[in-house]
Amino acid sequence: MTAQVITVTSGKGGVGKTTAVANLATALAADGKKVVCMDGDIGLRNLDVIMGLENRIVYDIVDVIEGRCKLKQAMIRDKHYPDLYLIPAAQTRDKNAVSPSDMTRICNDLRPDADFVIIDSPAGIERGFRNAIAPADRVLVVTNPEVSAVRDADRVVGILEAEEKGSPSLILNRLNPTLVRNNDMLSAEDVLDLLGIQLIGIVPEDESVIIGSNRGAPVVTDAKSRAGQAFRNIAKRLQGQEIPFMDLEQQGGLWGAIQKLTGRK
Amino acid sequence: MGFFTRKRSAESAKERLQLVLVHDRTDLTPAQLESLKNELLEAISHYIEIDPEAVQIGLERDGRSQKLVADIPLRSVSRHRAG
Ligand SMILES: Nc1ncnc2c1ncn2[C@@H]1O[C@H](COP(=O)(O)OP(=O)(O)O)[C@@H](O)[C@H]1O
Ligand SMILES: [Mg+2]
Secondary structure, eight states, X not given: OOOEEEEEEOSSTTSSHHHHHHHHHHHHHHTTOOEEEEEOOTTSOOHHHHTTOGGGOOOOHHHHHTTSSOHHHHXXXXXXXXXXXXXOOOSSSOGGGOOHHHHHHHHHHHGGGOSEEEEEOOXXXXXXHHHHHTTOSEEEEEEOSSHHHHHHHHHHHHHHHHTTOOOOEEEEEEEOXXXXXXXXXXXXXXXXXXHOSEEEEEEEOOHHHHHHHHHTOOGGGOTTOHHHHHHHHHHHHHTXXXXXXXXXXXXXXXXXXXXXXXXXX | XXXXXXXXXXXXXXXXXXXXXXXXXXXXXXXXXXHHHHHHHHHHHTTSOBOGGGOEEEEEEEXXXXXXXXXXXXXXXXXXXXX
8 A cells, every 4th residue: 555645725715625535535535545635734634523533643743854763653543444544734833843854754654554644734835835735636626717826826826836746736725506507606617627636536615514513524524514515526536437427517406416325314 | 976887896806906916927017017018119210110009918817827918010111210
């Protein structure tokens, strides 16, 4: 077994990176994969609460790097999926405690025993972002259909190309089908045309994401959630399956697609 | 301005982003592009007569790459003499 390392990044903050990492990791684990997710946002730890694992943390990634614990000791097992682990970010330490080569080394240690390592990148294009992309075999860029988020995503795509990380895939998050239909929101086609990269999934704006994060249970575990379905589809695409895109942009298309996919009605 | 003539905001977003991205990607400000144009036109007019009003020079996107596209009509020498 040798894990694929996938980094989720964005440029702009608050677009849904942590949400995407928690959901993709959980969906991959639900599909029977061995998954380790890593919080790369040193000082602004969040993946633990989104996954509902905050009470189980003993060691963090900086403890591993500075030799206070073994890698295995910092890996927190998920409550529901025994093959899903989280390596938390350090909350109190300075960002420079982690370097790109530390990240590469940790990922290389994880590779033999996992199918996927998923890294949650901090916002921005500074040290934390560099750390997060260093070990990546594949990069997913998250954006929202808004001017500032798309602009920042384009900067990140440019840097990834310059660093020869290959062309990243796009997760378009928080798309509001009604606004798109009224031509008051950039459509998926618009964003893809602007960014010039490939699409791996469109996730609708969905209040169940917030309800899931309140509970510490990613929405992919909610069979009825539209966003959950979108993330489950992305997880399948990461495993190399060809899954058609949900039609979020036509009247009734969304519900029709969901109902078909979930076998309801 | 009436409801039916108002441009919907998605269109504005796309047009504005198209411009912003091309400048971000080339690291060229609109002012720099303007002076590039002027210098280019000056250089060309040392050799051939052009109509500065008809000239179009701008950055265009082609997937993830940018190109500088120039459309520079030349003044016809014979017609110019006859006229
Ligand atoms: N598809 C969605 N629908 C509704 N809310 C969302 C969606 N995706 C993310 N959010 C919300 O947006 C906020 C920012 O998400 P988060 O994943 O923390 O972003 P980032 O990690 O990029 O900073 C959170 O409050 C989250 O619940
Ligand atoms: Mg985050």
